[in-house]
Amino acid sequence: MRGSTASVVLLALGLLCAPLTASVAQPATKVYRIGYIAPGTGPSALAETFRQELRDLGYVEGQNLVIEYRWAEQFERLSDLAAELVRLQVEVIFADGGAAARAAQQATDTIPIVMTGGDPVAQGLAANLARPGGNVTGVSTITVDLSQKRLEIFKEALPGMTRIAVLWCPGAGANLQQLREMHVAAHALGVQLHPLEVRGTDGFEALVEAAIEERDDGLVVLSCAIIPQQITALAAKHRLPAMYTRRGYVADGGFMSYGPSGPWLWRRAAVYVDKILQGAKPVDLPVEQPTKFEPVINLKTAKTLGLTIPPSLLLLADEVIQ
Numbered sequence: 001m002r003g004s005t006a007s008v009v010l011l012a013l014g015l016l017c018a019p020l021t022a023s024v025a026q027p028a029t030k031v032y033r034i035g036y037i038a039p040g041t042g043p044s045a046l047a048e049t050f051r052q053e054l055r056d057l058g059y060v061e062g063q064n065l066v067i068e069y070r071w072a073e074q075f076e077r078l079s080d081l082a083a084e085l086v087r088l089q090v091e092v093i094f095a096d097g098g099a100a101a102r103a104a105q106q107a108t109d110t111i112p113i114v115m116t117g118g119d120p121v122a123q124g125l126a127a128n129l130a131r132p133g134g135n136v137t138g139v140s141t142i143t144v145d146l147s148q149k150r151l152e153i154f155k156e157a158l159p160g161m162t163r164i165a166v167l168w169c170p171g172a173g174a175n176l177q178q179l180r181e182m183h184v185a186a187h188a189l190g191v192q193l194h195p196l197e198v199r200g201t202d203g204f205e206a207l208v209e210a211a212i213e214e215r216d217d218g219l220v221v222l223s224c225a226i227i228p229q230q231i232t233a234l235a236a237k238h239r240l241p242a243m244y245t246r247r248g249y250v251a252d253g254g255f256m257s258y259g260p261s262g263p264w265l266w267r268r269a270a271v272y273v274d275k276i277l278q279g280a281k282p283v284d285l286p287v288e289q290p291t292k293f294e295p296v297i298n299l300k301t302a303k304t305l306g307l308t309i310p311p312s313l314l315l316l317a318d319e320v321i322q
Contacts, residue, residue, distance in 0.1 A: 032059060032277050033066045035085035037078065037104060038096030039171070039225040040071050041201050045248060049263045050094070053270035059277075073201045073226070075171030078103035086111060092276045094269060095138075097225050098123045098174050105136055112282045114138045114272040116265045117223060118174035120287055129287040137282040139268045140289050141223065141245075141260055147178040148185035150258040153295055154218060154243040155189050156313050157256060161217030165194045165240075167207060167231070169224035178222050201226050208234045218242065221249070223259070241305055250296045250321060255305065260290035294318040 036047070051061070059065040068088055070081035082103040085093055093111055095101035098118030105113060105125055112135050119142035120126040127133030129140070155161065166182065168175040179195060186193045194216050196207045204227070211219055219235055221227060223245040232254040235242040244250060244257040268288055275285060295313075298321040302309055314320060 029064050031064050031066060033068065033088070033090050034273060034277075035068045035070065035088070035090040035093040035104075036096075037070045037081055037085060037093060037100045038072070039075060039078065039099060039169075040096075041073055041226075041228070042071055043069070044229075046096075046262050046266045050266040050270050053267040054273065057270065057274045059274070072100075074199075075099050075169070075226070079106065082107040092273055094273060097172055097223075098125065099169075099171050100225075101125055101136055101138075105134070109135055111135065112137075112276045114269050114276065114282075116269040117141045117225075118172070119177060122177055123174065126287055129289065132282055132285070132287055135282050137285040137287055138272055139265050140287050141265065142174055142177065145181075146259070146293070147181035149293075150243060150245070151182055151185040151189065151191075151220065153258050153313070153316075154220065154256070155191065157297075157309060158218055158241060158307070161191060163192050163194055163214065163216045165196055165211035165214070165216040165219045166222065167196050167198055167219065167224070167227060168222045169198045169226060171199075171226075172222075172224045175222050175224060182220070198224060198227060201228065204228070204231055204234055208238050208240060211240060212238050216240070221245065236301065236304070239305055241307065247294060247296045247319070250298045250301075253301055254298060255301050255307075256295070256297045258293060258295050260293055264290065296321065 061067060068085055068090055072078045072081055078100055086108045093104045093113045095104045095113055095115040101113055101115035115136060115138035119140055120136055121128055125136045168179050183193060194214055196210060219240050219242040221231060221242055221244050229252050232249050232252045236253055241255045244254050245259040246262045247257050248262055250257045295317045296319045297309060297317045
């Protein structure tokens with residue numbers, strides 16, 4: 001009888017403890033939702049760099065992170081896509097380039113925006129680099145003499161060139177500023193520029209052919225997200241030496257590049273996203289500028305084009321791809 005009574009008491013205690021055990025269960029993991037808006041047709045190697053840096057910071061898609069990707073094949077689509085992200089109530093928006101950042105800022109003045117590329121001050125997205133003053137911050141890729149220095153290096157590689165085609169995107173806010181700076185440098189170097197407007201994600205064959213028809217000696221491809229990596233194959237097909245803004249193009253067979261490290265920019269953007277998710281305000285996060293610019297040369301492509309690179313330029317190069 002005593003054993004039976006003890007069993008009843010233990011059972012009763014177990015029933016009383018069951019709800020208590022449930023009440024101290026581990027809290028659910030917070031899931032962060034961010035927006036990613038960019039011109040182009042889909043994910044790039046730099047987008048993967050951004051995701052990897054977020055993973056290194058503790059954010060894993062499918063566990064505690066959701067990234068809403070939006071890609072615009074035409075710049076005109078950016079506004080609609082930015083509005084979609086706002087309706088989804090994302091916690092922060094990452095914008096690839098000034099055009100994407102402008103579309104996002106026009107869609108919201110409350111959701112924080114982290115941009116990479118362009119010049120947020122010149123484009124009216126931030127009051128100044130030290131104190132942005134609104135909901136946009138991030139990493140700028142523009143310095144006063146960047147475009148001029150790029151043209152000088154290109155001219156050093158091809159001393160005899162007199163005409164240079166320039167692929168640029170009117171929809172990319174910083175491209176117009178870069179083109180203006182290049183005109184100043186071109187006049188000083190005694191070369192003529194032949195601007196070729198990029199309006200969408202196709203028609204590049206015709207643009208390169210236009211450069212050939214005008215007997216341009218080289219091609220400069222400005223930083224524009226809707227210009228695909230395949231532009232290097234078109235330049236090679238028409239034996240047109242080309243200067244790019246990012247190393248990735250040279251790794252894919254492009255002739256040479258000069259600019260800040262693309263992976264560094266996207267990693268820094270991910271760090272800014274992390275700071276905002278942890279409570280920081282864009283107004284308190286100064287816009288960062290790169291301090292190192294990388295001349296990269298593809299010697300294999302140079303040999304295919306029949307070009308001899310001056311030793312002084314090879315010494316200057318941060319990387320020479322054989």
